[in-house]
Amino acid sequence: MNVTVIKGRKRRNNVIVVEKDRTHIWLGLGAASIVIIGAITLSRLKSKPKVDLTKFDSPDIQGSGRCMDKEFIRMLQKLAKVTKLPIFDMINSGARSSFWNSKVGGVSNSSHKIPKCQAADIKAPTKAIRNKIVVAAKLVGFKRIGVGRTFVHLDNDSSKKQYVAWGYPSGTKPPINPFV
Numbered sequence: 001m002n003v004t005v006i007k008g009r010k011r012r013n014n015v016i017v018v019e020k021d022r023t024h025i026w027l028g029l030g031a032a033s034i035v036i037i038g039a040i041t042l043s044r045l046k047s048k049p050k051v052d053l054t055k056f057d058s059p060d061i062q063g064s065g066r067c068m069d070k071e072f073i074r075m076l077q078k079l080a081k082v083t084k085l086p087i088f089d090m091i092n093s094g095a096r097s098s099f100w101n102s103k104v105g106g107v108s109n110s111s112h113k114i115p116k117c118q119a120a121d122i123k124a125p126t127k128a129i130r131n132k133i134v135v136a137a138k139l140v141g142f143k144r145i146g147v148g149r150t151f152v153h154l155d156n157d158s159s160k161k162q163y164v165a166w167g168y169p170s171g172t173k174p175p176i177n178p179f180v
Helices: 023-047 070-083 098-103 127-140
Strands: 003-006 009-012 015-018 091-093 119-123 144-147 151-155 164-167
Touching: 070 119, 070 127, 070 151, 127 144, 127 151
Parallel strands: 144 164
Antiparallel strands: 003 009, 009 015, 091 119, 119 151, 144 151
């Protein structure tokens, strides 16, 4: 069989066979996939804004908010999305040194304490906002909720009793209990 190529054409047994160059199609598909993957990646980055972990710092240790549990932060992001409240601007207390925990009257096994860092207190200036936070916290998966008059304590400490709500001062009945 005699085959000769003449400028993109092949001659086989005296019949000219035209072979189309499809390189441009493959290059186009490759470029399109890169654009699509880039757009998806960019939208994911935009939808998950970075959290300013300094808002969780113990007042006596700069940068201590970096110890906050990543899953806990994700749950707070979900809470912010569900409630449409600026949860990360409403943080009263996050990570605490042992000294600071004692100073504010925290329990000795507090989930706020470094290195555990699995708790935060969130400002709730009104009863309506407090109740909205409490109900939404249960919906997004928080299983430990402390309810004060002007704040809500949230933690995801699995070493403690689950599906529990309590009031403040400690030991009092919570004004709202999402688990009953």
